[in-house]
Amino acid sequence: MQSISRHDILRRLRQTGLAEQVQASEVLQAVQLFLRSEFSQASQDIEPLYVRGQIIVIRCHQSAVAQRINERADELCAYVYQATGVTLAGVRFQL
Amino acid sequence: MKFSCTQENINYALTIVGRIANRTPNLPILQNVLLEAKAGGIVIASTNLEIGVRMTIRGKVEQEGKFTIPAQLLANYINLLSAERIDCVLEKKNLHINAGSQQTQIKGEEATEFPLLPDIEREHSYTINRVALELGLQQTVIAASVDETRPEIAGVLFSFQNNKLTLAATDSYRLAEKKLDLEQAGDEHKIILPYRAAQELLRIIQLTKIDHVAVLCSDTQLACIAGEIEFVSRLVEGVFPEYEQIIPSQSSTEAELDCATLLKAVKGAALFSKVGINDIELVISAAQQAMTVRSTNAQLGENSTVLPAQVRGQDVRAVFNYRYVVDGIQQVQRQTSTTVCCGVADSTSPGVLYAKKDPSFHYIIMPIKQ
Structure with missing residues (x-):
């Protein structure tokens, strides 16, 4: 039996016009996973919100945590690329 | 970005907005204020990721744009200027500020680094x-x-x-x-x-x-x-x-007395309260129509002041932390009331302070159990 690849699913979604939303959701999930594993103690204060123009916008209430995330932004982008194939250019914070 | 505005306007905006800018070096961009020149005016914003403040001031915008500048430095500098009109021009990563005969350039950071302030939710x-x-x-x-x-x-x-x-x-x-x-x-x-x-x-x-x-x-x-x-x-x-439920609907004993006199008596008794406990005793006597404020310190001595009061109810005594009593009386005074009502049920129940003529404010204090 022929299996359906992730690429096929994305192609179908692109045809139906949902690909961007699905991809954004995948990115948010990957960012969430990264943040939960690397910043577990502060996970209540961090929430990935949306992706716009290759920038992931994260709600973070603690400037110290925001700085730590900033320092590891490259690592976060690499993780997201590995998990979803989406290239992120950076991180931006929101109140 | 190129704009002009008055020193008064930008100085006022920086007084409002600038203090939010974080002085801790956690996330350096948080030390900056965002300046955004756009059609509706000049927007000045700052955030510490918990609070965000945005203010729009009037000005002449010649070229739209946005940039961030260290808040403290900008506020201190603008405050010193005496010129009425200030012209700001952004060139590369420097903001040039021309005010009368003074020319300054301040280094800043791109606005793309600055955290986003969320849209206001109007639920x-x-x-x-x-x-x-x-x-x-x-x-x-x-x-x-x-x-x-x-x-x-x-x-x-x-x-x-x-x-x-x-x-x-x-x-x-x-x-x-x-x-x-x-x-x-x-x-x-x-x-x-x-x-x-x-x-x-x-x-x-x-x-x-x-x-x-x-x-x-x-x-x-x-x-x-x-x-x-x-x-x-x-x-x-x-x-x-x-x-x-902890706000007493009616205290068994109530004493109404002059705010300023009580405040002085409490502050006087506070000098003789025990270090770390800050205890003073309030004794309300219905027979004498008076409230006695007293405190005792084994090392320093003791103090007692009898104040005339309108007392309703029975005799009662209770011990409170003087800091909380002082705060309470001061807040009752803000009600523009010259008298304060002290309601006390017994030595273990919370006491209440309020102004009789405007009971919209209540201040409850837990007693110190002896």
Whole structure:
């Protein structure tokens, strides 16, 4: 039996016009996973919100945590690329 | 980016907005203010990721753009300028400020690094008189806990109900509650504004001269709009303790006496209170129609002051922390009342301070058990 690849699913979604939303959701999930594993103690204060123009916008209430995330932004982008194939250019914070 | 504005306008905006900018080096961009020149005017904004403030000032915008500049440096410099008109031009990563004969350039950072301030959520909206809100915050914020290990009390409760806004705060030793009339009421809603945000909101509304403040809130955010100023804060997630039942509906003993005299007596007794306990004893005597404020310190000596009072009820004595009593009397004085009512049931029940002519404010103090 022929299996359906992730690429096929994305192609179908692109045809139906949902690909961007699905991809954004995948990115948010990957960012969430990264943040939960690397910043577990502060996970209540961090929430990935949306992706716009290759920038992931994260709600973070603690400037110290925001700085730590900033320092590891490259690592976060690499993780997201590995998990979803989406290239992120950076991180931006929101109140 | 190129714009011109008056020194007065930008100085005022930096006074409002600049203090939010974080001085800790955690995230360096938070030390900056965002300057955005656009068609509607010049927007100046700052955030510490918990609170955000945005203010629009009038000015002539020749070229739109945005940039961030260290808040403290810009505020200090603008404050020194005497020229009426200030011209700002952005060239590469430097903001050139020309004011009369003075030319300055300040290094800054790209606005793309600056955190985003969220759009204001308008699920619940209310309007309140600014002076009333200022008084309410002044009277309640002093009782809020500064200990963030109990986040549900590390803030001020805003409870919108029946055309009224109830502000309440407690640190579990004392509680302050103020009821205010809303000018434009909405549906019932309760939120807890973090202590620092409440203090900052109070500071900002003290600096404005607007008559009305629009309060807009959702489950996660509170926004206040006072003219050209927008204040946004996150909220404390949690439930404020059900405090209504601890406010005595009627105390068995009530003494009404002059605020200033009682304050002096309490401050005098405080000098002889025990270090670390800060205890003073209040003795209310119905027969003598007087209240005695006394304290004893084995090392220093003792103090006792008898004050004439209108007493209703039976004789009672209770020990309180003088700091909380002083705070309470001062807040009652803000009600423009010259007299304060002290309600005490017994030595183990909470005492209550309020102004008889305006009982919209109640200040409850837990006694020190002997």
